[in-house]
Amino acid sequence: MDLHGRVAAITGASAGIGLATARHLAREGVAVVLGARRADRLESAAQSIREAGGRAETVAMDVTIESDVTGLVARAETAFGGLDIMICNAGFGFYGTVEDTPGDTMRRMMDVNFMGTFYGARAALPIFRARGQGHLIVVSSIVGQRGIAQMSAYGATKAAQVGFVEALRTEFVGTGIHVSVVYPISTETEFRSAMERDYGHSVSGLGPRQSVDHVARAILECVRKPRPEVYPHGPSRALAVLNAVAPAFADKLVKKYGRRREIT
């Protein structure tokens, strides 16, 4: 896809993977509409994109409210004349055993991580269908492919995204509409500090890590050349294969490379 002049809407664009992806897309000439709850963070992000010569608009929104997500997409159409790329990225994590995971937390996480994605697809796909083209990108996690200890609730929300994307991909086979899922491994963002802020969990990853720009570049490549699945950390793809052929061995391996709580 020639990126110049395209339009993208991104949820969770006030920080981390969403913000880095917005910056990378804007540098390539894509007009970006940034959505998240913190309006001040969004505005300063948009300002820096504009100062660098890009085009950016912001919408303060909560992905758990469908009309907010519809509003994000509508802004893309009014400000930039359409929508080519929808990136459903907003999300948060929770660390703990099932007994330590309150039902309200599980529901909230499902609302943000999964329902936010569902609303994003519902808002963008009618536009893509009408034009016969478009690209829906869902940021899941490697734990959506293979769960890790103490993150069963989070893993469930990420696996839900994967099942959703696979079904959609099948519906659009052979059309100009692409649907992709991204499986980042542990990435340096505000993800861990958000868990600490909201739940008091200071958690560190035990396995390999990647930079936020590394993930954003992988997403940018997927926009340029659409593909069904993106593993920004290449070797992590092997985990999905290993899990399919030797799940008991995968259990032991993943236990070693999961996450660890530093402070309770």
Ligand SMILES: NC(=O)c1ccc[n+]([C@@H]2O[C@H](COP(=O)([O-])OP(=O)(O)OC[C@H]3O[C@@H](n4cnc5c(N)ncnc54)[C@H](OP(=O)(O)O)[C@@H]3O)[C@@H](O)[C@H]2O)c1
């Ligand atoms: N970091 C990792 O290790 C990692 C690994 C695999 C997958 N991921 C996935 O990557 C995605 C992005 O996470 P990140 O690592 O970039 O974390 P992050 O730095 O904490 O960014 C999360 C973004 O989501 C937004 N957000 C949270 N709740 C929202 C809501 N209800 N409505 C709208 N926006 C909301 C936040 O903005 P506001 O607070 O301003 O709303 C923020 O912009 C998530 O889906 C996460 O599951 C992360």
